[in-house]
Amino acid sequence: MSIPLYGFLEGDTLGVLVLAEEGETVQELARRLQDAASIRVARNDEIDFVYNGEAIEPGLTVAQAGLQALDRFDVTGKR
Amino acid sequence: MLNREEWLPLARKLDWDYSYVREDEVFPELISGHPWLPHSEWKEWEESFKTSYREYVDNQYEKDMAVYAVRDAVGRLENIQKLAAPWINSLKVHAAALPLAEFTGVIGSLRGARFGRDSAWRTMSTFGALDEYRHTQIPLLLFHQLVRWDAQFDWAHKFYHTNNWFAVASRHFFDELTLGQNAIEFAIGTNFVLETGFTNLQFVGLASLARESSDHMFERMVTSIQTDEARHAQIGHPVLTVLMKHDPDYVQYLLDKWFWRSWRLFSILTGLSTDYLTALDQRPYSFKEFMEEWIIDQFLRTLDEFGLKKPWYWDIVEDELDIYHHMIYASAYTYRATLWFDFVIPSPAERKWLRQKYPKYWDDMDAVWEQVIERWRTTGPGAANELAVHATAMPAFCALCQLPLSAGTPRKNTANVLVREGRKYIFCSQPCRWIFLREPERYANHKDLVKRVLAGEAPAQLPNLLTEYFRLTPETWGKDVYNGAYDWLAAQKASTT
Numbered sequence: 001m002s003i004p005l006y007g008f009l010e011g012d013t014l015g016v017l018v019l020a021e022e023g024e025t026v027q028e029l030a031r032r033l034q035d036a037a038s039i040r041v042a043r044n045d046e047i048d049f050v051y052n053g054e055a056i057e058p059g060l061t062v063a064q065a066g067l068q069a070l071d072r073f074d075v076t077g078k079r
Numbered sequence: 080m081l082n083r084e085e086w087l088p089l090a091r092k093l094d095w096d097y098s099y100v101r102e103d104e105v106f107p108e109l110i111s112g113h114p115w116l117p118h119s120e121w122k123e124w125e126e127s128f129k130t131s132y133r134e135y136v137d138n139q140y141e142k143d144m145a146v147y148a149v150r151d152a153v154g155r156l157e158n159i160q161k162l163a164a165p166w167i168n169s170l171k172v173h174a175a176a177l178p179l180a181e182f183t184g185v186i187g188s189l190r191g192a193r194f195g196r197d198s199a200w201r202t203m204s205t206f207g208a209l210d211e212y213r214h215t216q217i218p219l220l221l222f223h224q225l226v227r228w229d230a231q232f233d234w235a236h237k238f239y240h241t242n243n244w245f246a247v248a249s250r251h252f253f254d255e256l257t258l259g260q261n262a263i264e265f266a267i268g269t270n271f272v273l274e275t276g277f278t279n280l281q282f283v284g285l286a287s288l289a290r291e292s293s294d295h296m297f298e299r300m301v302t303s304i305q306t307d308e309a310r311h312a313q314i315g316h317p318v319l320t321v322l323m324k325h326d327p328d329y330v331q332y333l334l335d336k337w338f339w340r341s342w343r344l345f346s347i348l349t350g351l352s353t354d355y356l357t358a359l360d361q362r363p364y365s366f367k368e369f370m371e372e373w374i375i376d377q378f379l380r381t382l383d384e385f386g387l388k389k390p391w392y393w394d395i396v397e398d399e400l401d402i403y404h405h406m407i408y409a410s411a412y413t414y415r416a417t418l419w420f421d422f423v424i425p426s427p428a429e430r431k432w433l434r435q436k437y438p439k440y441w442d443d444m445d446a447v448w449e450q451v452i453e454r455w456r457t458t459g460p461g462a463a464n465e466l467a468v469h470a471t472a473m474p475a476f477c478a479l480c481q482l483p484l485s486a487g488t489p490r491k492n493t494a495n496v497l498v499r500e501g502r503k504y505i506f507c508s509q510p511c512r513w514i515f516l517r518e519p520e521r522y523a524n525h526k527d528l529v530k531r532v533l534a535g536e537a538p539a540q541l542p543n544l545l546t547e548y549f550r551l552t553p554e555t556w557g558k559d560v561y562n563g564a565y566d567w568l569a570a571q572k573a574s575t576t
Contacts, residue, residue, distance in 0.1 A: 004529070004533055006475050006484070006494065006496070006505055008484075008492045008494065010489070010490060011443065011446060011447070011489045011490070012447075012489060012492075013405075013406040013407075013409045013410045013444075013447055013485055013489055014406065014410040014474055014475070014483045014484055014485045014492075015474075015475040015483075015484035015485075015492060015494050015505075016470075016472040016473060016474055016475055017472065017473040017474070017475050017529050017532075018472065036470070036471070036472035037470075037472070038450075039413050039450065039451060039454055039468065039469070039470050040409065040410075040413055040447045040450055040451065040470070041446075041447070041450060042446070042450050042453075069503070070496065070503040070505065071496065071503075072494060072495075072496050072505065074492075
């Protein structure tokens with residue numbers, strides 16, 4: 001089932017809606033957010049997926065990371 | 080026959096004691112506003128601009144004739160067509176946002192004309208309603224002739240009747256500020272904060288921009304409107320004086336709420352026009368310089384005069400002066416087909432000017448423009464490539480102001496999520512969240528655009544959203560003014576090949 005989330009990419013000028021799949025990894029979700037914002041933000045291969053203020057292990061799925069509908073997540077440069 | 084000074088008090092002060100009804104039945108708190116006070120507390124209400132109906136009509140007639148004369152001399156289609164293309168798009172922004180918003184001011188003023196607590200207040204509000212009706216009609220009249228030349232000008236009529244995202248945000252603001260407001264909150268929110276704090280001075284600034292852009296018709300129009308605003312904005316001061324004696328905390332709340340809400344909308348309208356849609360050599364100042372000189376200083380002096388404090392979020396406003404309208408403009412450029420006017424990319428010279436005026440965050444904004452430009456370099460210019468240089472993901476909107484989540488900086492967006500009674504809301508900023516939490520019953524059931532899409536009430540696919548929900552067409556949706564064909568971009572490309 002798709003989960004609507006608010007995605008914020010570091011360097012971008014607005015947040016966008018991203019429909020995530022429970023089984024996709026947060027790394028895949030981060031890449032999709034980068035693609036969605038690619039007109040405004042240059043691609044960065046060294047990134048963190050940040051949820052509730054903490055960097056999430058890239059291999060975890062959206063469900064494993066505990067993301068719920070209409071939560072905020074951030075994709076930032078590697079800290 | 081009475082002379083003017085003898086007649087005015089008689090005509091303005093017409094209150095009497097009620098015999099058959101109670102005063103609170105004539106002026107219910109729900110519609111007259113809080114705090115409810117007996118008329119004895121309002122009887123000293125005095126406006127600084129006193130006028131009779133005859134004087135009012137004579138003055139307005141003269142002003143209307145002056146507008147018509149300028150229209151006939153320099154406001155013909157051929158005159159408008161000579162203006163710089165970016166400025167014409169600034170006109171389209173104001174042509175849509177202004178006239179029917181002014182019409183909501185008619186309704187709000189008429190509420191003051193009936194439910195204001197003193198007859199002098201009601202008299203002034205009657206003139207205010209006539210003013211606002213004039214401010215609706217003049218721009219509709221002047222812009223109408225342009226529709227046959229450019230269909231985007233049709234949005235002067237159409238804008239507020241659509242579910243375009245900026246129209247949703249503007250309605251959310253004006254529905255509360257003017258259409259559905261009680262007489263006291265209207266006087267504070269509209270007359271004191273919006274008109275004294277923003278529109279009166281903003282129109283002075285707009286007239287100056289129009290003059291620099293050689294747009295004498297628009298200059299005359301906003302100057303004519305501004306002289307009305309300066310008069311009826313004075314309604315707010317005596318209302319504020321009475322309220323400060325009885326409930327200063329409530330006054331401070333109304334001030335904090337309406338300054339923020341007004342700032343949100345007007346920073347976009349004025350910021351975009353000043354820093355992007357006016358030609359570089361015709362910009363008399365940056366938006367930040369204009370705000371600091373004409374709005375902020377004056378507003379703070381007025382607060383001091385009334386014993387009010389700066390809004391608690393003042394440091395956020397000061398920070399946003401450097402960045403918010405830039406975030407919005409860059410976002411909107413990449414979603415320009417969702418709007419009814421065209422955009423330009425700032426040229427290298429303009430980016431240099433913006434860096435000089437906004438050194439605090441411009442590096443981050445410049446990186447965004449570089450990326451947008453790179454996309455045009457890749458696709459090449461041309462109308463056929465417009466949508467290839469356009470975002471496709473659904474933008475997200477604030478649950479309070481209904482504007483894109485573009486607050487903070489590119490490095491740190493300040494959007495924040497609230498869970499309340501099992502429902503989630505996202506806000507662009509702490510002040511929007513604070514306003515929502517002060518009156519959740521007022522705001523909680525309004526669906527922002529994302530929630531309408533998720534509920535199946537609006538199309539999820541961008542092309543359908545544009546045409547079916549925003550009421551745009553390929554002819555009217557926003558584009559790059561030059562379809563990416565900039566001389567400086569071609570020159571850069573030539574020098575690298």
